[in-house]
Amino acid sequence: MARGASAATAPIIPTRSGRAPWTLRRRLVVAVVGLLALVSLVIGVVSVAILSANLMDGLDRQVESAAERSSVAFGGGRPTGADFNIGTPTASKVLNGPSQPPGTLALVYDGSTVTTGYTDDTGTVVALSNDQVTQLLTELDAAVQEGSTSVPFTVDLGSDVGEYRVLAQAAPTGALYLVGLPVSSVTGTATQLALVIAVVSLAGIVLVAFLATAIVRLALRPLQRVTATATRVSELPLDRGEVLLVDRVPLADTDPRTEVGRVGSALNRMLDHVDIALETRQASENKVRQFVADASHELRTPLASIRGYSELTRRSGQELPPDAIHALGRIESESVRMTGLVEDLLLLARLDEGRELEREPVDLTRLLVDVVSDAHAVGRDHSWDLDLPDEPVLASGDGPRLHQVFANLLANARVHTDAGTRVHVSLTTEGPSAVVTVTDDGPGIPENLRATLFERFARGDSSRFRGTGGSTGLGLAIVQAVVLAHHGEVMVDSRPGRTSFRVALPLA
Ligand SMILES: Nc1ncnc2c1ncn2[C@@H]1O[C@H](COP(=O)(O)OP(=O)(O)OP(=O)(O)O)[C@@H](O)[C@H]1O
Ligand SMILES: [Mg+2]
Structure with missing residues (x-):
């Protein structure tokens, strides 16, 4: 249905497809949070790496001094007690030696027998399995072969014992021995640091996300005001x-x-x-x-x-x-x-x-009776019928102008249709409006005219009166102007065989 009022104000909004783009606020917040996460990650990785390296160095020093302390069990170094120089050196002698920390691991091979073990947290010596002993012996042999006896290296003794930092030594007696300390203290501290950094970073990121959202929102507020002004003007x-x-x-x-x-x-x-x-x-x-x-x-x-x-x-x-x-x-x-x-x-x-037009109650029932009987008098070869409600319908407006509106519509239904056309006029009320429809079963409004129907001097080529100058093309322009001046609405729906004009006017 075409509306009488001009549609030129309709905004032209290009249709957009695809995913909605990110807002500036979201982009800024994500960028800030992303950068912070990246920086935190780099700081964390570097800190943990440096700490691990330092702790490992410290552990190596400890292993070296543990090895030094063990040498007394083999008669080397400064004798601190008669016990250590007596009998064959064994792993337990090494482990029970002076100030060996819990967790110390020892292996002693005097050419014929191998003794091994490590102390647990309570200081009790725990034996190693055969596989572990074989592994340690292989490592010891390799270290001796390579001549790297005074360089600590890492040995993985499986999940129950864990990794050890060990140092291979050759005693002056000819015996070979290994002394080690668990790496777990180093990894434990490094893991702890990594965890602390992760938790602090995460908390920082959440805080920064909130702060960044608030700051960006605040910073974009002027833009919102500018947008609001533009929107108001566009409306x-x-x-x-x-x-x-x-x-x-x-x-x-x-x-x-x-x-x-x-x-x-x-x-x-x-x-x-x-x-x-x-x-x-x-x-x-x-x-x-x-x-x-x-x-x-x-x-x-x-x-x-x-x-x-x-x-x-x-x-x-x-x-x-x-x-x-x-x-x-x-x-x-x-x-x-x-x-x-x-x-x-x-x-x-x-x-x-x-x-301003006159504003007085106009009896539409009466007005339509007059207009239709006038049309009937002029258009004898058309059939006219009028459908009115029982009660009179009063619209607020200018009587003569409204008369002109309906006279124009009925004149159109008469002059732009063939003889024998049936014209039906009805009056109803819909909410706060009186609605008049003028429907005819004529040929319909020409297709090329529909878009500009209510414009001034818009008229069909086939208009029978055109040649004789009977048609000016102002009829519907006046209909629209008068109805709009009454704060009403006029609409048209036309196809071959049915043309219907609908005029809505505010009730009195
Ligand atoms: N009921 C109708 N059936 C078919 N065509 C119509 C009808 N009403 C209007 N038209 C077409 O719309 C055109 C414009 O109508 P409008 O009333 O504005 O001008 P007009 O009737 O040509 O001239 P005027 O009313 O000024 O004498 C007409 O020329 C006609 O082609
Ligand atoms: Mg007309």
């Missing part, structure tokens, strides 16, 4: 009438030293230009309107004179040649038509000026 009907374009971006958001301020001041400048352009347009429109109104008004009197004189001459009773009588008849009928045209133009010009 104004700028295409017609007097426009009061007073909305501007607040002064605080137009500081050209900030990015948003530049947008704000550019928008304000643009609004100033648009305001001036609209004022100029309105002024020139008013001038044209005034001219049309004045011209129409001025034309009324001479037209009345022409009509009067021609009528007078025709009826004067003097003998006139038939050609002259015909010419006078034409002058008279054309001046009648021109008067109608001038009246229509004057009415449109006045409605355009926004001149």
